[in-house]
Amino acid sequence: MILKGAEINRYLARPDPTRPALLIYGQDAMRVALKRAEAVAALTGPNADEEMRLTRIAGSELRKDQTLLRDAIKEVGFFPGQRVVLVEDAPDATAPAVEAAINDWSHGDAAIVVTAGGLTKSSALRKLFQTHKTAVTAPIYDDPPGQDEIAAWLSAAGLREVPQAAMRDLVTLSRALDPGDFRQMVEKIGLYKHGDSTPLEPAEIALLAPSTVEAEVDDLIDIVAEGRTGDFGPLMRRIEAQGILPVTICIAALRHFRALHAASADPGGAQAGLSRLRPPVFGPRRDRMARQVQAWGMRNLEDALHHLLETDLQLRSATRAPQMPLIERALIRLAMMPRGSR
Template sequence: MKLSGPAARRYLERPDPAHAGLLIYGQDAMRVALKRQQAVAAIVGPDAEAEMRLTRLPGADLRRDPAAVQDAMRAQGFFPGPRVVLIEEATDAGAPALTAALADWRPGDAALVVTGGALNARSKLRKLFETDRRAVAVAIYDDPPSRDEIAAELARAGLAQVPPDAMRDLEALARALDPGDFRQTLEKIALYKYGDSAPLSPADIAECAPVTMDAGLDDLIACAADGRLPELCTLMRRIEGQGIAPVSIAIAALRHFRALHAAASAPGGPAEGIGRLRPPVMGPRRDRMLRQAEAWGAVRLEAALAVLVEADLSLRSSSRAPAMAAIERALMRLASMGRR
């Protein structure tokens, strides 16, 4: 039997104990591993390995010792409860051994959980699990988690109620991060909110999200975009003291103003454009960038980009002008433009 979409998600959360086998396969090994971990925990519980109710067998060993799978499925441990035989990274070479194991399975034997890579439609392993009525095959695609999947992860982490604006930022974060990093971020958010009765906010998510930009550079460029010239000069001295290269400042400023230009030029307006940015912008920084995109407008942002491109070319040329002074002059010009 083959499952996909919501049916597959529900099955992995609560596998049928009457089924003999489960195949989980996909291109992304991390996504497959997370779904396998979820399914195994649902079948045998969190303490199965300590109670010796989980047996691991490498997929590469199936061809050399095909009887090992059947022996492991029939073996009885010291602790009562359901058992799982886990075959990781299986290939079509192990299909004969798994065929015999599924055919020989009886109620009371261990469940068979198999993981594989990107198996095509002609795969013997796929056909085995898709055509057997007592087995299930689940394909894991590289799509970002849906809203329902994020809600399920939040519930497991202890965050059942999430406001719409916070869920919007979590969906953007899920599109930008790898599955493992996203799960760790959710766990970090749950710890951050432990004992806090206030609902989850975009600011909370921004505090826990992985940092993608140096905080000092972020503040410096925000001063230029907001037209805060006195603060810009103070921050410039601090950035210079940290030893950050002028080219790094130029690259960060170009990235920021290009994002503003993309948001201001979006057909649905700056709010829609901000939501489409990659990597996603969340929390107070999102509100600030939205305000900046609306204040500057697409035309003035094009002029700002021209100033930054000119400064970047000057920094990369053979000019003998002081590099830090050149980028500071460019940012001061932007701050003056922002004030107007």
């Protein structure tokens, strides 16, 4: 039995314990590990490790001793409940041992869960599961999680209802983060909202999302982009005292103004353009940057990028000019540039 599309997530959330074996495979080891953990937890329920209802066998060990799996599924546990034998990182050479265990499996034996990396169409392990009448194959692709899957994770974390605006930002964020990092963030949201009956807000997602640059450097670039010259000096002195390198500030400014420029050129508008960036911009941060895009205009943003690139080249050259005054002068010049489309 080969699972396809939405069937994969539905089945792994509630695997059938009457089927002898499940193969989970894919190129992305983190995605496979997350799905494996979900399937095993659904089969065994809580406390499986403590109650010795979960047996782990490394694929390399099974290749050396092909009786390990068949013996493990027949063992009788001391505690009631579903037992699982997990074969992790199974190479193709384990196919004969897995086949022997499946053929010898009967109701009451432990369910077999096998994980593997990317398997080709000619893989013996893949052929075994795909052609078997009762075993299940779950290929895990590198697609980011969809809205239904994210909603299920949020529900498991204690959030039953999520407003559409917050869900939209979570879907956007899931495309930028590694699967493990995104799953950890969902769990963090659950802890943050524990006991809080108010809806999840985009601002809270932005607060909990991993930061890509130092917060104070981010604030400094916003001051520059918004022309708030009166706020520039005190924050610049604080950043300088922290020892942040001038080239780091310049890179952050280039990244920010490139994002503004890309958003200004997006046919769907600034909001859509910022959502399509990698990493994407979302929540209140997206609204703020969209206002900056509108204030600057395409031509002014091109001039700003040209000026920042020149400054970056100077900072990386063999010039003896003090570097902090170089970047400070460049940012002040940007903060004082006229705004508006031209």
